[in-house]
Amino acid sequence: MLKTHLTDGFLNQIKPSNFYLEIYGGVMMSMMSIAYGISCAALIFKGPIETYLPLGIGIGIFSCLIFGLLGSLLSNFETAIWIPGPNPAAIIAIPISTIAYSILSSNQLDSLLPTVLSLIFITSLLSGVTFFALGYFQLSRLVRFIPYTVVGGFIAGTGCLIAGGGLVTLTGIDITFETLPNYFDHKTLLRWVPGFLLAIFILVLSRRYKKPLILPLHEGAKTFFNRNKN
Numbered sequence: 001m002l003k004t005h006l007t008d009g010f011l012n013q014i015k016p017s018n019f020y021l022e023i024y025g026g027v028m029m030s031m032m033s034i035a036y037g038i039s040c041a042a043l044i045f046k047g048p049i050e051t052y053l054p055l056g057i058g059i060g061i062f063s064c065l066i067f068g069l070l071g072s073l074l075s076n077f078e079t080a081i082w083i084p085g086p087n088p089a090a091i092i093a094i095p096i097s098t099i100a101y102s103i104l105s106s107n108q109l110d111s112l113l114p115t116v117l118s119l120i121f122i123t124s125l126l127s128g129v130t131f132f133a134l135g136y137f138q139l140s141r142l143v144r145f146i147p148y149t150v151v152g153g154f155i156a157g158t159g160c161l162i163a164g165g166g167l168v169t170l171t172g173i174d175i176t177f178e179t180l181p182n183y184f185d186h187k188t189l190l191r192w193v194p195g196f197l198l199a200i201f202i203l204v205l206s207r208r209y210k211k212p213l214i215l216p217l218h219e220g221a222k223t224f225f226n227r228n229k230n
Contacts, residue, residue, distance in 0.1 A: 029068075033083045033084070037064040041053060043089045046097070047097050090158055092119070093165060099119065100115075170191050
């Protein structure tokens, strides 16, 4: 099955005329996948488990590799490119942070990392089984019975979680009513305002110009910003 998919699929579609475009697309999507993996790790491994961020980045990048390989080799959609999204990371970051604070308050430091990794593994396994069941039993049509208000509220809530997680990652300050004035301190403004302006600039640029060079410009600007921030 895998050999047939390779020979009858994208290997036969590679032509010299679009070879450079294929290389360009692969490099760009690889950069995006690595960026998503690092971002997801930063959303999850923060606060009391920030010391394990390098391990989280390794897990995120390795997950991107497995995710991309399985999607490219086994998916029936030959034009689809599988990369992880930040939505699940933003959602799972909340219970992980709560559990981490609870473990720290009980002085059980040895069980902190195993508990966090177990939670990530169990949620990933359950998500995979759920999506496999939806596809195998052809239950995707049930999605149409979910009200648009529920879907819209979920997407909006996830967006707020991602934005809040980005602010915490940039500033290192948790978002609460007590810490909110700290975000307008001079030094703190220099941490999150450039990132906010960069996001607005890339959004406007991508909406106005449909050019393939927008993506490398985006990645290069992020790399330059992060290097100067550190």
